[in-house]
Amino acid sequence: MILLLITTVLLVALIVRSILLTRRGRLVNVRPLTPVEEMIPAIDSSVASGSPVLFVPGTRDLDSMQTVAGLSLLDQVARACAERGAELLVLVNRSLVMDEARERCRIAYASVGRGDDWNDDNVDYISDDPLGFVARVDGVIARRRPGACFFFGFFASESLLLAEGGHQVGAIQIAGTASAVQLPFFVAACDRTLMGEELFAAGASLSGDAALLGSLVGQDQGKWLVLILLLLGTALVTLSALGWAPAGEVWTVLSGLLPEG
Amino acid sequence: MIRLRPQHLLSFVAIVLVVASFIAPPGGDEPRGVASLFAFADSQFSSWFGVLAVFAFILGGASLLRTHGRRVRRREGDWKYSIVTLVSFLVVLVVGLGKFGGPPGLTGDPFSPEGWLTRIFSSVLSPLHATLYSLLAFYVASASYRAFRIRGWESSVLLGSAMIVLVGRIPSIDSWTDTWPTVFGFLRMEAWSLWLLKVPNTAGQRAIMIGVALGIVTMAVRMISGLEKGQGGRK
16 A cells, blocks of 8 residues: 555655646647547538537446546537537536536536627437447437547447447547457447547647646556556566566565555 | 636636545545545535436436426327337336335335345346347447448458457357367467457557547646636536
8 A cells, every 4th residue: 555655655755847848838748639629620521511529428427438538528519519600519418517518518618708609508418328328329320420420438239339320321430438348349439549548648638728738648658657657567576577586576575555556 | 706617616626626636546545634634525516416417317307397298288290109118118117216115214125035026027128129229230240241341451451350359259169179180270260359359459459548638638627717608618
């Protein structure tokens, strides 16, 4: 547990340091995410064809970080739709998410001076039941034929049911989830997919906000920290297996600091 | 005077929960002193979320009634489906609250085997779920076909791996390959399939999990510090 605490404190320190540095004006260079770069052209394409844009912020409640990450992307999508005059449909299966999504869309539309164009009913609460939710979303996709479908957040077995529904109407589909089990389905069925950590970085990346981009730099530095720890652990275990006793002793001490399980 | 904003509340609760997970981890020893305070706060905040979710459920139900009611009133597109939604919602709500067919009263179990609610679930909802779920078989086939089409070396690797796993998972393949001469042992697809699932697949999944953990920490820092404006940080 102590090692976990030290690693967490170090990670947080790296992220906070990066945020502070970018706030002081240091320029940051963040790796572009292809799916994020293709979101705005997908919205433009929907506007050109007169089709709505569909957004699903996962199938979990607000206590899931993936839902929060999905909603963070909704801010940017709603703003882009408001600027271009695209119709945005947000389908949710949790009432708390519905309330949060309505608030975010309202703010996004108002921020570009189109507050009157927003209608709360465009965020539609369907059902907490995952398969009931999928049935309605696929129905909306089949009837309204959106030009772009965005699926960002946690998805279980509904991932493929949703993505195939969008594929059948020829929509441009961009998805993102941190659920490793569902990623293959999105990769197979969607045009672009945000994988794992990219989901949490996408909102910041799309916003272009310097402080948010700074947090991504800290996250990347955290990866180096994890890589060093991985290499250290691998080297200690290997040397111990080869019979070098001091490595075994250090590994015993370090592994004792890790949380059980 | 400092004015309490939602952001302050969010930061306070988040920090308490993070500290609690370190000094009073779930499943650990009985917390004492300050640790017991954090453990208490941790359990209370979790309960409060449950209470909030119950109120939100009323909000969701009201939204559903309003949205579909308006569609029916104005005869908007697909209004007939809205009638089905409204009738289903109200019937299940009345049957559930009235506990028809089951033990009545506040303590009566609405999901008792003889209750109407259980019958609705088993004879209407379950078959509908099964029907929708069965579509996955066809969707997996069509999505796999698109993904495995040879477009470059990446899709070729994907196709090769998928074929090995598919062939290796055929039931009773062991009994067939056991009859092979030892010299062809390296062609046993079940061993290749197991290796693909255990080594490259596990490595990839762990890499994704580590990345996700880092992403969650970064997101949490942004939320606690108020950089994520939408999540309670709105002014």
